[in-house]
Amino acid sequence: VKTLRDIGEDALIARLIRLAPCDPAPAAGPGDDCAVVDPGPSSETLQLLKTDALVAGVHFLPDTPAREVGWKAAARVVSDFAAMGGRPERFLVTLALPPETPISWAENLYLGIGDCLQTFHAVLAGGETSRVPKDSAAVISIAATGSVRREHLLLRSSAKPGDALLVTGTLGGSFAGKHLNFIPRTREANWLVSNFKPTAMMDLSDGLAKDLPRLAKASGCGFTLDRAALPLTAACTVEQALGDGEDFELLLAIEPARLPALLAAWSAEFPALPLSEIGSLVEAGQGETLQGGWDHFGGH
Amino acid sequence: VKTLRDIGEDALIARLIRLAPCDPAPAAGPGDDCAVVDPGPSSETLQLLKTDALVAGVHFLPDTPAREVGWKAAARVVSDFAAMGGRPERFLVTLALPPETPISWAENLYLGIGDCLQTFHAVLAGGETSRVPKDSAAVISIAATGSVRREHLLLRSSAKPGDALLVTGTLGGSFAGKHLNFIPRTREANWLVSNFKPTAMMDLSDGLAKDLPRLAKASGCGFTLDRAALPLTAACTVEQALGDGEDFELLLAIEPARLPALLAAWSAEFPALPLSEIGSLVEAGQGETLQGGWDHFGGH
Numbered sequence: 341v342k343t344l345r346d347i348g349e350d351a352l353i354a355r356l357i358r359l360a361p362c363d364p365a366p367a368a369g370p371g372d373d374c375a376v377v378d379p380g381p382s383s384e385t386l387q388l389l390k391t392d393a394l395v396a397g398v399h400f401l402p403d404t405p406a407r408e409v410g411w412k413a414a415a416r417v418v419s420d421f422a423a424m425g426g427r428p429e430r431f432l433v434t435l436a437l438p439p440e441t442p443i444s445w446a447e448n449l450y451l452g453i454g455d456c457l458q459t460f461h462a463v464l465a466g467g468e469t470s471r472v473p474k475d476s477a478a479v480i481s482i483a484a485t486g487s488v489r490r491e492h493l494l495l496r497s498s499a500k501p502g503d504a505l506l507v508t509g510t511l512g513g514s515f516a517g518k519h520l521n522f523i524p525r526t527r528e529a530n531w532l533v534s535n536f537k538p539t540a541m542m543d544l545s546d547g548l549a550k551d552l553p554r555l556a557k558a559s560g561c562g563f564t565l566d567r568a569a570l571p572l573t574a575a576c577t578v579e580q581a582l583g584d585g586e587d588f589e590l591l592l593a594i595e596p597a598r599l600p601a602l603l604a605a606w607s608a609e610f611p612a613l614p615l616s617e618i619g620s621l622v623e624a625g626q627g628e629t630l631q632g633g634w635d636h637f638g639g640h
Numbered sequence: 641v642k643t644l645r646d647i648g649e650d651a652l653i654a655r656l657i658r659l660a661p662c663d664p665a666p667a668a669g670p671g672d673d674c675a676v677v678d679p680g681p682s683s684e685t686l687q688l689l690k691t692d693a694l695v696a697g698v699h700f701l702p703d704t705p706a707r708e709v710g711w712k713a714a715a716r717v718v719s720d721f722a723a724m725g726g727r728p729e730r731f732l733v734t735l736a737l738p739p740e741t742p743i744s745w746a747e748n749l750y751l752g753i754g755d756c757l758q759t760f761h762a763v764l765a766g767g768e769t770s771r772v773p774k775d776s777a778a779v780i781s782i783a784a785t786g787s788v789r790r791e792h793l794l795l796r797s798s799a800k801p802g803d804a805l806l807v808t809g810t811l812g813g814s815f816a817g818k819h820l821n822f823i824p825r826t827r828e829a830n831w832l833v834s835n836f837k838p839t840a841m842m843d844l845s846d847g848l849a850k851d852l853p854r855l856a857k858a859s860g861c862g863f864t865l866d867r868a869a870l871p872l873t874a875a876c877t878v879e880q881a882l883g884d885g886e887d888f889e890l891l892l893a894i895e896p897a898r899l900p901a902l903l904a905a906w907s908a909e910f911p912a913l914p915l916s917e918i919g920s921l922v923e924a925g926q927g928e929t930l931q932g933g934w935d936h937f938g939g940h
Contacts, residue, residue: 344746345739349769352746356767359747360754363730363763375765377730377785379679389765391732391783397773430663430677432691436736436779439645439937446644446652447659454660463663465675465689467656468781469649470936473697477776479736481768483691483783485677636770637739 349636350554371558372496373420373542374486386493388486390420396478400520406445408520410452413480416545418460419524419588423543424495425533426488427526430465431457434481439471441478449480460526462486492533496558499540499593505563505619509589511548512576519586529590531609536602538592547585550633552619555591562627565619585634593621649936650854671858672796673720673842674786686793688786690720696778700820706745708820710752713780716845718760719824719888723843724795725833726788727826730765731757734781739771741778749780760826762786792833796858799840799893805863805919809889811848812876819886829890831909836902838892847885850933852919855891862927865919885934893921 344352357370365378377387392413394400400409414431421428433453437446457463462484472478508525525543532538540559544551548570556563570581594602599617606615621627644652657670665678677687692713694700700709714731721728733753737746757763762784772778808825825843832838840859844851848870856863870881894902899917906915921927 341742341744343739344737344741344743344769344771347743352743352769353767355743356746356750357764359750360764361757361762363765370764370766375730375732377765382682389730389732389785391734391766391768391781393734393736393768393770393779393781395736395770395772395776397776398771430675430689432675432689432783434691434693434781434783436693436695436777436781437644439643441644442641443644443647443652443655444641446656450656450659457661462661464657464660464670465663465677466670466691467653468691468693469644469652470693470695471644471698472695472777472779476695476697477736477772479693479772479779479781481691481693481734481736481779481781481783483732483734483781485689485785 344637373423376493385487385489388421388424388426388488390417390486391481391483392416392420393479393481404520406448407452409480410449411456412520413482414453414456415522415524417482417484418456418526419543421486422524422526422529423541423590424488425492425529426486428460428462428484428486430463430485432465432483433467435467435469436472436479437469438474438476438478440474494533494538494541496540496542496555499555499559499561499621501561501621501623502596503539503593503621504596504599504617505621506592506594506615506617507544507571507589508615509587509613510571510573511587511589512580512584513573514584514586522588524588525590528610528613532592535605536594536598538594541590541592544587544589544591545585547583547633548591549582549630551591553630555593556621559621560624561621562624563619563621564627565630569616569618571614571616582630583632644937673723676793685787685789688721688724688726688788690717690786691781691783692716692720693779693781704820706748707752709780710749711756712820713782714753714756715822715824717782717784718756718826719843721786722824722826722829723841723890724788725792725829726786728760728762728784728786730763730785732765732783733767735767735769736772736779738774738776738778740774794833794838794841796840796842796855799855799859799861799921801861801921801923802896803839803893803921804896804899804917805921806892806894806915806917807844807871807889808915809887809913810871810873811844811887811889812880812884813873814884814886822888824888825890828910828913832892835905836894836898838894841890841892844887844889844891845885847883847933848891849882849930851891853930855893856921859921860924861921862924863919863921864927865930869916869918871914871916882930883932
């Protein structure tokens with residue numbers, strides 16, 4: 341019997357979404373960082389929808405402080421809204437927890453979620469709690485609505501061959517702590533869409549090796565990668581930068597002619613955060629391929 | 641150490657929601673079947689938000705056909721929208737599954753979700769998949785947006801002492817199959833809010849013994865219950881009708897003067913579905929109390 345381990349996440353999702361009626365509107369439905377809903381031409385904003393989940397033993401460990409787990413659970417969703425040029429609004433929190441979970445653990449989890457909501461001016465709108473059987477893994481599932489100004493919406497699929505590829509921050513080594521305490525790049529993303537709108541953008545959650553091919557494929561392109569140009573987290577190798585995952589940095593594409601002006605303005609606006617050119621998009625079928633990164637069913 | 645088993649679901653939620661910033665708008669936020677978002681006075685509809693979860697070994701068994709699990713997962717959410725007088729629109733599906741899950745199981749699950757979405761004219765907008773550790777329980781978390789016409793919105797909290805209490809259908813015995821193949825009362829709820837708007841309504845998910853006190857409390861009332869008037873599913877006892885849970889029928893309150901006209905019109909519109917008067921709301925602190933029903937951390 342073929343199992344989820346045999347197929348991998350992207351192929352699984354492609355098979356599943358054919359089996360249910362999908363949102364027919366353009367720029368909506370499965371495949372980008374968030375789903376996009378157009379409330380109608382009179383609305384200046386589009387609604388963004390996102391769901392995400394953390395699983396004990398997969399995304400955090402038994403001794404991870406619950407408040408950090410809560411921050412991470414909410415911040416991952418905020419990062420997806422940032423990747424589309426938008427902001428979070430309302431959160432729904434579903435907890436599936438073993439009955440032997442200390443009440444204080446759940447309370448600290450909510451404090452961490454609250455830290456993140458407060459930081460990004462979002463609110464809790466509802467939730468659900470359920471037990472899982474004894475010794476089963478805790479699952480924290482967070483769904484949220486957000487919004488993006490119509491002209492700021494940024495998809496993965498709108499880049500062109502020849503566009504330069506850039507990443508914010510440094511990559512690799514997220515296990516050392518960053519995966520728990522990262523700051524979603526909302527401010528940077530909002531500055532980008534207002535000042536130098538990229539041709540495509542996404543957040544790096546599963547590692548550049550997994551996510552760069554996704555952006556290129558969504559835009560109908562191939563890609564080349566300059567490994568020597570990768571901005572490495574201190575003490576990290578190129579392999580770690582490609583494959584560790586959970587960087588929660590932005591990957592973006594932009595026309596090469598706009599690159600010098602972007603890099604100059606970026607350094608003035610965000611002097612502490614690198615923005616690095618790491619390669620280019622090329623015609624589909626050309627360029628290189630990448631192996632590795634995080635697969636939700638296979639692991640690394 | 642106090643655990644979730646010691647506290648029960650309602651008390652847990654009450655403690656948790658104090659720890660994060662909540663939606664300040666009226667008729668929004670935790671506490672009713674769905675959260676309600678007002679897009680502004682120019683909108684004829686309000687947005688509804690809901691999240692829910694099914695856990696293997698708790699809400700379904702290993703040998704439950706996956707397509708029925710999918711139907712149940714989506715239909716529970718549809719039932720919550722119906723309880724507010726509304727309809728579902730867009731679904732986000734989060735699957736946390738063991739890697740040894742057969743691909744065909746996930747596909748059948750999605751077919752069941754698709755059956756429900758098609759029946760209620762809703763669409764899939766996005767999702768997320770993650771593995772859980774080996775031998776951990778599968779969790780299916782579904783979040784959805786819906787809408788309700790502004791004048792049709794029905795809360796749990798707007799009933800008054802003296803209002804009659806009614807339930808649709810029959811109660812008890814859901815384990816025999818109904819918990820997997822129930823039809824959410826969307827059509828009936830929409831007819832009610834358009835023709836005989838109740839003073840309060842909710843769907844019965846955790847058993848009348850758990851849910852009736854919730855509606856009464858939300859409305860600042862006590863209640864009396866006429867056990868002899870409970871509409872029992874065939875071969876069920878009063879105790880089962882009170883405590884089995886997962887009836888997914890509507891519990892509603894209405895001014896007693898409107899009751900005869902409602903009952904007559906109901907029988908003409910829905911001849912096959914009973915609508916039964918089962919008691920009344922009374923002043924807070926009066927009436928009776930009920931024990932039992934389904935608690936997500938304690939079980940029965």
